[in-house]
Amino acid sequence: MPYIPLVLLLVIALTGNVSAQETALQRGDAYFAHDEYQDAYKDLLVEVNTDLQPGDKGYRTNEFDPLYQELYSSGKCNCKHGYCRPTDVRSTILGAKSGYDVVVNRHWFPVPLDALQHERTLSKELMRKLMKKGVRAHVCAYDDPTVPGGQRIECVVLYLSG
Numbered sequence: 128m129p130y131i132p133l134v135l136l137l138v139i140a141l142t143g144n145v146s147a148q149e150t151a152l153q154r155g156d157a158y159f160a161h162d163e164y165q166d167a168y169k170d171l172l173v174e175v176n177t178d179l180q181p182g183d184k185g186y187r188t189n190e191f192d193p194l195y196q197e198l199y200s201s202g203k204c205n206c207k208h209g210y211c212r213p214t215d216v217r218s219t220i221l222g223a224k225s226g227y228d229v230v231v232n233r234h235w236f237p238v239p240l241d242a243l244q245h246e247r248t249l250s251k252e253l254m255r256k257l258m259k260k261g262v263r264a265h266v267c268a269y270d271d272p273t274v275p276g277g278q279r280i281e282c283v284v285l286y287l288s289g
Contacts (some may be wrong), residue, residue, distance in 0.1 A: 134267035182230030182266060191265070194256050201253070203244050204282035206267030216264035216285060227285060231268040231278045244284045258286045 129224040179186040186197075188209055198204050204211075213228045223237030230236075246254045257265060264285045271279035 130240045143246070179199075180230075180233065182212065183232055184210065184212065184268075186214075187211045188212050191257065194253065194270060195265075195267075196275075197253055198244075198249070198257070198282075198284065201249065203249060204267055204284075206281045207269055210269045210281070211265055211267040213241075213262045214264050214266040214283075225283075227264075229264055229266045229280070229283055231280065232267055234276065236268070236276055236280060238283045238285075239280055242280050242282045244282055249284065254284075254286065257284055262286075 188211065191213065191250040193210065198211070199206060217228050217235070218263070219226055219228045219237055221228050221235060221237040225243045227238040227243070228235045229238055238267040249257075264283060266283050267281040268278045269281070270277060
């Protein structure tokens with residue numbers, strides 16, 4: 128039996144729309160209810176999505192959003208709302224001039240030198256707040272088919288000390 132996402136089962140159970148689900152399964156597509164059902168169950172759909180990992184769009188974004196707004200207002204990052212998130216970082220093996228690679232949507236990407244922000248370029252207070260709970264790096268990245276790998280890295284906030 129094909130994998131049926133939990134969201135799909137919840138929508139089917141709540142809407143009773145079995146024929147649309149069967150059609151989607153026959154085509155091999157994911158089934159999502161009509162727009163009115165998506166709006167009605169939007170909160171439920173968000174809560175079900177618990178498998179996000181560091182670097183995934185949406186990972187801990189709401190937790191850090193007020194701080195991201197402060198970062199944007201500092202002029203140090205021109206990111207779009209909702210595209211910043213905590214991520215993993217390592218010394219580069221991809222040849223980044225910045226010396227670092229970060230995870231974006233479960234893939235490693237080299238950090239462009241002009242995207243790097245750290246404790247020497249940001250206020251100590253903002254860095255302290257951003258690096259709470261063991262987070263060492265944040266990335267702002269969004270889909271851009273014109274760049275290698277399809278992800279444009281707008282900025283990376285990195286805690287270099289310690």
